Amino acid sequence: MILAPIADEVISSHLSNIANDGMDIFLVADSNYRGAVLHGTRLVNQMRANHRLGVLETLMLGHAYIAAGLMTSLVKGNDRILLAIECEGPAKGLVVESNARGEIRGYLRTKQIPVDGPVDSFDLAPYIGEGTLSVTRHLEMARTPFTGHAKLEHGNLATDLAAYFVRSEQAPTTVSLSIQFDRDGLVTGAGGLFIQALPDAETSSGAALEDRVRELPSIGSLFASGETPAHVIKRYFADLGAEIIGTRPSEFSCHCSRGMYRDYIESLPKGELEDIEENGPFPLKVTCHNCNSTYEYDRQEVHTIAQSARARFG
Numbered sequence: 001m002i003l004a005p006i007a008d009e010v011i012s013s014h015l016s017n018i019a020n021d022g023m024d025i026f027l028v029a030d031s032n033y034r035g036a037v038l039h040g041t042r043l044v045n046q047m048r049a050n051h052r053l054g055v056l057e058t059l060m061l062g063h064a065y066i067a068a069g070l071m072t073s074l075v076k077g078n079d080r081i082l083l084a085i086e087c088e089g090p091a092k093g094l095v096v097e098s099n100a101r102g103e104i105r106g107y108l109r110t111k112q113i114p115v116d117g118p119v120d121s122f123d124l125a126p127y128i129g130e131g132t133l134s135v136t137r138h139l140e141m142a143r144t145p146f147t148g149h150a151k152l153e154h155g156n157l158a159t160d161l162a163a164y165f166v167r168s169e170q171a172p173t174t175v176s177l178s179i180q181f182d183r184d185g186l187v188t189g190a191g192g193l194f195i196q197a198l199p200d201a202e203t204s205s206g207a208a209l210e211d212r213v214r215e216l217p218s219i220g221s222l223f224a225s226g227e228t229p230a231h232v233i234k235r236y237f238a239d240l241g242a243e244i245i246g247t248r249p250s251e252f253s254c255h256c257s258r259g260m261y262r263d264y265i266e267s268l269p270k271g272e273l274e275d276i277e278e279n280g281p282f283p284l285k286v287t288c289h290n291c292n293s294t295y296e297y298d299r300q301e302v303h304t305i306a307q308s309a310r311a312r313f314g
Helices: 008-014 042-050 057-072 155-168 203-215 219-224 231-241 258-264 269-277 298-312
Strands: 021-029 032-040 081-086 093-099 103-108 131-138 148-151 173-181 187-197 243-248 284-287 295-299
Touching: 008 187, 008 298, 021 057, 021 148, 021 231, 032 057, 032 203, 032 231, 042 057, 042 103, 042 187, 057 081, 057 093, 057 103, 057 187, 057 243, 131 155, 148 155, 155 173, 173 203, 173 219, 187 203, 187 219, 203 231, 203 243, 231 243, 258 269, 258 284, 258 295, 258 298, 269 298, 295 298
Parallel strands: none
Antiparallel strands: 021 032, 021 243, 032 187, 081 093, 081 131, 093 103, 131 148, 173 187, 284 295
């Protein structure tokens, strides 16, 4: 992966003065609920820099990055989660992948969401419209991945994701996703909260938890002011018996590489590779849709790759 520089000096200075990204996992309400608080200000800023996103696109994809990161609190080891939206609105949808190591990557299905006029609201519903939300769990010990689907009904990822867990997995869930922009459209804080009832839990305390979540200040604003996930949990959930049981990193990360795409080019059908070798274009550019890294191969490199393919495959 090639990390794009975060060029804005204001946001670079801000990032150097706030807490590091990361996620804390906790139990609350007599261990009947499992929760997670994720700080992802650097995550969202790096995502924005790599994908070269505007405010609206940053909001939509950033919410999905935070949501996918929060859901990794449910998995471990080499498990992965794929969050996808397909919708009829101008946003068209997105695909985001996260893993238990805290690595998150993904993309919008359209590079720029078309709008008819000035954006005067952070309500994403008009850009999403009708569609489907899907969550796929790739569990290391399972033979096949498990995918659940739910109809988009709210045009709000946090609300639709909470509804998905209730309907598809029978797990009462609360989700909060937050990105704080300043007056210039810079992301100064980003993060989220995920709370889910454990199997066979006594859910009588659920109402108190829901009330507490509604009373929370904007999580993005809390992280913009320098808070950490641990501080948020202790400040707002300590009286409900919150106990932190784990900490994980959260970062924008993709395992693509120049070598990986070299192998991809070498595996192209013989006729297609020979056409590229003869006609180009040069340099040949290959872009990873998950992180928007672009790898270039000049004429001599393509010739070398084609020679290697002929030696391997005839």
